[in-house]
Amino acid sequence: MDNVVGRKSGLTWAVHISVALLVMLWLFPTVGLLVSSFRTADQISASGWWASLFPAEQTVQVRTGGADVARQEGGVWIVEGNLFVDDPAAPKGDVSVESFGVSSRDVSAFGPGETAEFGEETLTVNEDGSYRYTSVEEPGGRGQRVFVTAEVPPDFTLANYRQVLFSGNSTDSMAKAFFNTLTVTVPATIIPIVIAAFAAYALAWMDFPGRAVLIACVVGLLVVPLQLALIPLLKLHLGIGIGKGYLGVWLAHTGFGLPLAIYLLRNYMVGLPRDIIENAKVDGATDFQIFTRIILPLSFPALASFAIFQFLWTWNDLLVAKVFLIDATGETTVMTNQIVELLGTRGGNWEILATAAFVSIAVPLVVFFAMQRYLVRGLLAGSVK
Structure with a gap:
C-alpha cells in the first residue's frame, strides 16, 4: 500500500528534507556575509550577524575633549562634555554606559556615575555618556583615553561599500x-x-x-x-x-x-x-x-x-x-x-x-x-x- 495515490513515500520526504538542509547550509553563510557587510567593525566583533537586529554590549575606546575645550577654575583644569558626541569614533544613537575604565587592564573598573581617581586626575562618566574630567595639569591635545562598556543599538552603514x-x-x-x-x-x-x-x-x-x-x-x-x-x-x-x-x-x-x-x-x-x-x-x-x-x-x-x-x-x-x-x-x-x-x-x-x-x-x-x-x-x- 506504499504506492497509494496521494500518499508520499518516506524516501520522498527524506529527499525533500535533505534538499532543504542543503539550501539552508548554503543560505546561512551568504546571508551572514550580506548582513556583516553593512555592519561596523565594533558591531561585528561584539556579536554575530544573527544578533544584528538587537542591542549588543560593546567595549569601545573613546577620548574626552582636549586642551581646546578645557577651562581652568581655582587652579584645576576641567573638561565637560559627552563621550558619544565629542569623539567621532564613538557609537551613536541611544547608547547607555554600563561601566568604564581608564586602563586597558581593567576596562570595567567603575560604574556609571562613579568617579575614577588616578594620580592628580579624576573622571566621572554618567549613564548617558556625559562626563566631567579634572586635572591639576593642563590636559593634552588628544584628551584622556576612556574605555566604555555600553549597550549599543544596531548600527548599519553603507560606509563599507563606499x-x-x-x-x-x-x-x-x-x-x-x-x-x-x-x-x-x-x-x-x-x-x-x-x-x-x-x-x-x-x-x-x-x-x-x-x-x-x-x-x-x-x-x-x-x-x-x-x-x-x-x-x-x-x-x-x-x-x-x-x-x-x-x-x-x-x-x-x-x-x-x-x-x-x-x-x-x-x-x-x-x-x-x-x-x-x-x-x-x-x-x-x-x-x-x-x-x-x-x-x-x-x-x-x-x-x-x-x-x-x-x-x-x-x-x-x-x-x-x-x-x-x-x-x-x-x-x-x-x-x-x-x-x-x-x-x-x-x-x-x-x-x-x-x-x-x-x-x-x-x-x-x-x-x-x-x-x-x-x-x-x-x-x-x-x-x-
Missing part, C-alpha cells in the same frame, strides 16, 4: 578589480561556447573518419587536472608573447573549459530529433544553415548550462589568474586576488573583508538565478533516450 567600491585607495578599492574580472570572465565564457558549439555539432551529426576517437579524447580530457598543464602552457605563452595579459588568460580558460563544453553540447545535440535535421537537408539546407537556424536555438538550455559553469569557474578563479595574468603594478588584478591582498593588509577589518567578499559573489548569484532554470535541462541532456 570604501570598497569608490575609495581612491588601491589597497581597499574593488572597483578596478571588478572591471578586470569582467574583462577576464566575459570573453573566457563566450569563446569556448562558440568553439564548442561548432565542435559538438560536428561530432554529433557529421560523419568523418576518426570521429569516435575524437569523442573518446574529449571524454578523457575531462579527467585531466588543469594543474598538470599550467607550467608547460605558461612557457608556451611566454614564448609567443601572450603570457602577461588578458589574451593568455582567455586562451587558458578556453582550453580548460572546452572538454566539458563539447561533452555537454554534443550529448544534447545527439538527443535532438533526427527528422528535423534530415528534413532540412532534403530542403537543401547546408550544415552551417542547419547549425545556426535549427541546432543553436534548440540547444539553448545546454549552452546556458555550460555558460553558468564557465562563468562561475572563471569569475571565482585565482590559480589561472595568478599564473597567466602576471602584473606587478596591480592594473590587471582580479577580485579573487584583491581579496587575498585584503586578507594581508586588512586582516583585522572584518567589515571590509565581508563587503569585498559579497561584492565578489553578487554577480555570480545574479547570473545563476537568472539562468538556473536551464541548468538541469542542460545537464540531463542525452541521459534519457
Whole structure:
C-alpha cells in the first residue's frame, strides 16, 4: 500500500528534507556575509550577524575633549562634555554606559556615575555618556583615553561599500578589480561556447573518419587536472608573447573549459530529433544553415548550462589568474586576488573583508538565478533516450 495515490513515500520526504538542509547550509553563510557587510567593525566583533537586529554590549575606546575645550577654575583644569558626541569614533544613537575604565587592564573598573581617581586626575562618566574630567595639569591635545562598556543599538552603514567600491585607495578599492574580472570572465565564457558549439555539432551529426576517437579524447580530457598543464602552457605563452595579459588568460580558460563544453553540447545535440535535421537537408539546407537556424536555438538550455559553469569557474578563479595574468603594478588584478591582498593588509577589518567578499559573489548569484532554470535541462541532456 506504499504506492497509494496521494500518499508520499518516506524516501520522498527524506529527499525533500535533505534538499532543504542543503539550501539552508548554503543560505546561512551568504546571508551572514550580506548582513556583516553593512555592519561596523565594533558591531561585528561584539556579536554575530544573527544578533544584528538587537542591542549588543560593546567595549569601545573613546577620548574626552582636549586642551581646546578645557577651562581652568581655582587652579584645576576641567573638561565637560559627552563621550558619544565629542569623539567621532564613538557609537551613536541611544547608547547607555554600563561601566568604564581608564586602563586597558581593567576596562570595567567603575560604574556609571562613579568617579575614577588616578594620580592628580579624576573622571566621572554618567549613564548617558556625559562626563566631567579634572586635572591639576593642563590636559593634552588628544584628551584622556576612556574605555566604555555600553549597550549599543544596531548600527548599519553603507560606509563599507563606499570604501570598497569608490575609495581612491588601491589597497581597499574593488572597483578596478571588478572591471578586470569582467574583462577576464566575459570573453573566457563566450569563446569556448562558440568553439564548442561548432565542435559538438560536428561530432554529433557529421560523419568523418576518426570521429569516435575524437569523442573518446574529449571524454578523457575531462579527467585531466588543469594543474598538470599550467607550467608547460605558461612557457608556451611566454614564448609567443601572450603570457602577461588578458589574451593568455582567455586562451587558458578556453582550453580548460572546452572538454566539458563539447561533452555537454554534443550529448544534447545527439538527443535532438533526427527528422528535423534530415528534413532540412532534403530542403537543401547546408550544415552551417542547419547549425545556426535549427541546432543553436534548440540547444539553448545546454549552452546556458555550460555558460553558468564557465562563468562561475572563471569569475571565482585565482590559480589561472595568478599564473597567466602576471602584473606587478596591480592594473590587471582580479577580485579573487584583491581579496587575498585584503586578507594581508586588512586582516583585522572584518567589515571590509565581508563587503569585498559579497561584492565578489553578487554577480555570480545574479547570473545563476537568472539562468538556473536551464541548468538541469542542460545537464540531463542525452541521459534519457
